[in-house]
Amino acid sequence: MRNTTAETSDQGSRRLWLPLARGLALFGQKVPQLALFVLMVASLAALVSGAGALLLPIVVAAVRRMANRSRRLALAWSGVRIAVPYRAEPEGMTGFIGRMRRFRWLLHDPATWRDMLWTLVDPVVGGVLALLPTALVLYGVEGLAFPFFWNRLTGAGYHDWYAGLIHVHGQAGVQAWLMIPLGLASIALGLWSAPRLLAAHGRFTRRLLAPPPGFALSQRVQHLSETRSEVMDGQAAELRRIERDLHDGAQARLVAMGMNLGAAEELLDTDPEAVRGLLAESRELSSRALGELRDLVRGIHPPVLSDRGLGDAVRALALDTPLAVEVVVDLPGRLSAPVESAAYFAVTELLTNVAKHADSARVWIDIRHDEEALRISVTDDGPGGADALAGSGLRGIERRLGAFDGILAVQSPVGGPTMVTMEMPCVLFSPKTSSC
Structure with a gap:
């Protein structure tokens, strides 16, 4: 007392x-x-x-x-x-x-x-x-x-x-x-x-x-102009990547398959065995082209993202990652398609960076929506030392989030762990359709 x-x-x-x-x-x-x-x-x-x-x-x-x-x-x-x-x-x-x-x-x-x-x-x-x-x-x-x-x-x-x-x-x-x-x-x-x-x-x-009246509005206009320019540059680069992938991949295989079918047509009466081999090769080429087209479509917008939402899309992504990834999702509804796409590819880029550079074995992903914002944290057990200014990967994610007024925060002390937190203001607009 x-x-x-x-x-x-x-x-x-x-x-x-x-x-x-x-x-x-x-x-x-x-x-x-x-x-x-x-x-x-x-x-x-x-x-x-x-x-x-x-x-x-x-x-x-x-x-x-x-x-x-x-x-x-x-x-x-x-x-x-x-x-x-x-x-x-x-x-x-x-x-x-x-x-x-x-x-x-x-x-x-x-x-x-x-x-x-x-x-x-x-x-x-x-x-x-x-x-x-x-x-x-x-x-x-x-x-x-x-x-x-x-x-x-x-x-x-x-x-x-x-x-x-x-x-x-x-x-x-x-x-x-x-x-x-x-x-x-x-x-x-x-x-x-x-x-x-x-x-x-x-x-x-x-x-x-304090800033003079109108300063916040002018800063907002400047930010939107910069992010719009960055988004347009990113879209142009993405289109060039798609064009290159189609030209070097599926298109080349389809051209080769057409040549094989033309040769088979000429040899059909004289050398049936050669035709059989050409048809088998054409079937293999068509299978590869179809696989590359599916990978390309998945890279543009994964079907699971449209069908099941961000939570299940990230879970499917975690299954394809050569790391032990634990995903926790708390999304009581669906987000708008642009926000889901931006968040999905930001997580994809982060997992790619972890697999390439972090030298870690486990990754934890937490996705939730509260206070009118989507918050995603990606944590790995690597040695730390990540710097958002040192590489283009994190800067690219920051630019992607900036188009939605999002922010990226990196905490990576030497010795680890590394935690990357992303936040985008958004609202839930439809009932939950995924299993999360």
């Missing part, structure tokens, strides 16, 4: 003093912000000599790191979520030409100038919001301590007003002890205002650092 009471007391004390400590931490960031503002102004002034083009990107990067830290603190300490407004950095930023492109990109990004304004305004307004509760508490402590040192301080020449009500001069009297309730009131006001001013600081930070 005593331990519970002590813990409750500690929690209550923590709630009282923690906002003050956080306000002091925020106030401690204001001086570096002002220093960065001065550096940004100096970098812009140095553009005349050309040195600013090299210095400005470094300073802006430091400002953005500090601004992102303020966004994180606003969410953690005030519950205020602030979106990151920076435009995507263009590729090819190496070398002198790349540095010039990066410089122009920073100058044309409106967030650069909003951050610059933040480094100037926030130390003033935000500094007051962050420091005022602590100042009130310290002022209250002064009021509590002053009556005990009244004569000594006034004897040293201290003459002033406390809270605008009590004149500190002469010998201590009743008015000195009136400072104690005023000091207690100041401390109470400081403790009461600390969490509220901390929240106000978060809202003020959002006012300065």
